[in-house]
Amino acid sequence: MISIKQKLALHRKLFISFIKIGTFVFGGGYAMLPIIQREVVNHHQWISEKDFIDMLAVTQSAPGPVAVNTSIFTGYKVARLSGAVTALIGVVLPPFTIILLLATFLSSYSDNYYLIQFFAGVRPAIVGLILGVGLKTGKNIIHTSFDFFLAVLALILLLVLGLHPFLIIILGALSGLLYSYCKKSSSQEDN
Amino acid sequence: MYWSLFKTFFLIGAFSFGGGYAMLPLIQEEVVQNHSWLTATQFADILSIAEMTPGPVSINTATYVGYQISGFSGSALATLGLVLPSFILISTLASLVLKHKNNPYFQGVFRGLRPVVVALIIGAAIILGLNTNIFTNVAEILLTIVALGLFYFTKLHPILLLLSFGFLGIIF
Numbered sequence: 001m002i003s004i005k006q007k008l009a010l011h012r013k014l015f016i017s018f019i020k021i022g023t024f025v026f027g028g029g030y031a032m033l034p035i036i037q038r039e040v041v042n043h044h045q046w047i048s049e050k051d052f053i054d055m056l057a058v059t060q061s062a063p064g065p066v067a068v069n070t071s072i073f074t075g076y077k078v079a080r081l082s083g084a085v086t087a088l089i090g091v092v093l094p095p096f097t098i099i100l101l102l103a104t105f106l107s108s109y110s111d112n113y114y115l116i117q118f119f120a121g122v123r124p125a126i127v128g129l130i131l132g133v134g135l136k137t138g139k140n141i142i143h144t145s146f147d148f149f150l151a152v153l154a155l156i157l158l159l160v161l162g163l164h165p166f167l168i169i170i171l172g173a174l175s176g177l178l179y180s181y182c183k184k185s186s187s188q189e190d191n
Numbered sequence: 192m193y194w195s196l197f198k199t200f201f202l203i204g205a206f207s208f209g210g211g212y213a214m215l216p217l218i219q220e221e222v223v224q225n226h227s228w229l230t231a232t233q234f235a236d237i238l239s240i241a242e243m244t245p246g247p248v249s250i251n252t253a254t255y256v257g258y259q260i261s262g263f264s265g266s267a268l269a270t271l272g273l274v275l276p277s278f279i280l281i282s283t284l285a286s287l288v289l290k291h292k293n294n295p296y297f298q299g300v301f302r303g304l305r306p307v308v309v310a311l312i313i314g315a316a317i318i319l320g321l322n323t324n325i326f327t328n329v330a331e332i333l334l335t336i337v338a339l340g341l342f343y344f345t346k347l348h349p350i351l352l353l354l355s356f357g358f359l360g361i362i363f
Contacts, residue, residue: 023245024350030210030315032247034342034349050305057304058284060311064277066210067247072278076285084282088274095246096270099254100263102240114361119243121360124331125353127320128338134313135343147306154310159318165311166208169304176303177296184295 007079011086013044014078018071018090025067025095026122032067034129036074037136046078049140061169067091146179193268196260199226200253200272205280214249218256228260249273334359 002010017039025032033056041052055077059069068091075087142148150172157163157171199221207214215238222228229237237259241251250270257269291297325331338356341347 020350022247024353025247026245026353030312030319033312038349053305053308054288054301056312057301057308058288059281060210060308061208062277062280062284063206063208064204064274064280065214065247065249068250068274068277069281072281073285076282077289080286081282084278084285088278091247092250092270092274095244095250096254096266098244098246099241099251100258100266102244103255103258103266115243117361118357119360121334121363122353122357123323124320124325124334125338125356127316127323127325128335128340129342129349129352130316130319131313131335132339132342134309134316135339137312138309141305141309150303151306151310154307155314158311158314164208168307168311172303172307173300174303176301177299178303180295180299180302 010079011082014075014083014086015090017044018075018087019094021067021071022091022094026119026126030066030130031126032070033133036070037133040074047074049137051077053137053141057169057172061166150175192261193264195226196228196257196265197268197272200257200269201275204273205276210249212248215252218249218252222256222260229256233259 021032021035021039024035037052040046041049047055055070055073059073060066062069068088071087071091072084075083075085077083079086138151142151154168154172157168158165200218203214203217203221207217219231219234223231223234234256237252237255241248241255244251250273253269253273254266257266259265260269288297320326320335325335334356338352341352342349
């Protein structure tokens with residue numbers, strides 16, 4: 001049983017991590033992955049690399065913003081409901097405050113030269129970082145030819161056929177079930 | 192008015208699959224066409240600001256739209272409405288996943304989900320690059336590769352990388 005003091009410290013860490021995540025997500029959902037992976041998997045080690053991917057499978061197939069879903073799931077994993085509330089408030093508070101300040105004090109800032117240049121520089125970095133998350137996790141996840149085949153198939157369905165990610169996730173779940181079932185029945189025959 | 196603002200964003204949060212960007216057309220339809228709270232031009236302005244402000248795009252948009260419609264309480268209600276369905280659903284799913292982690296069916300499902308999610312992440316990066324015309328420009332392709340290399344091979348914090356590339360953008 002952990003003490004109240006430890007619990008508070010954990011919630012504080014969770015809150016600070018998600019304040020960072022909420023402040024430095026440029027764009028949306030996937031742009032958050034490099035930062036959340038660093039904070040949650042590498043730095044605090046609240047979630048293993050494998051559980052991180054499992055979590056993303058859930059948070060991507062559920063409705064709602066992926067960034068928000070992932071924050072709630074992480075918070076829940078770390079400290080149940082109170083953790084989920086802490087992470088959610090952490091991730092929402094910075095954008096909420098920034099937008100309110102902008103809406104109150106600035107009527108137009110989206111044509112600001114420096115801001116446009118800043119985002120022109122950030123955009124390729126975001127693409128590079130998201131690719132990096134994909135490759136890093138892929139290294140840990142993709143071991144067998146089944147994994148490789150499924151990943152390539154999913155990529156083709158997404159990029160070439162333009163299938164909705166939700167459908168691709170459903171297909172992945174079904175093929176995983178089928179694969180485990182076939183493997184189980186073939187190992188039973190061996191015995 | 193407050194109730195209908197909350198309800199609108201609650202429904203958007205509950206029924207939009209595919210993350211923040213998938214929500215934007217839904218928000219536009221509700222706010223501009225169905226309720227006439229904002230004009231199409233006002234909404235377009237809000238979107239361009241929401242995309243250029245840190246934070247998830249959907250949260251930024253909900254906060255801004257709520258503010259335009261009825262000030263601070265509007266922004267609070269719209270944002271709360273948007274995240275509440277996620278909170279209820281994801282907390283429930285998280286407790287189920289954590290409880291049944293060792294169930295063979297669950298493990299079978301995740302066995303297939305994992306490679307698919309890796310592919311979706313890589314695919315998301317490629318789609319983002321295509322949509323923002325990054326892959327048509329040699330300098331931007333190089334910047335992408337440098338960012339990828341720094342993230343993959345060093346321990347530099349991604350926040351630091353993003354800010355550095357932003358400032359590079361201002362300088363050059």
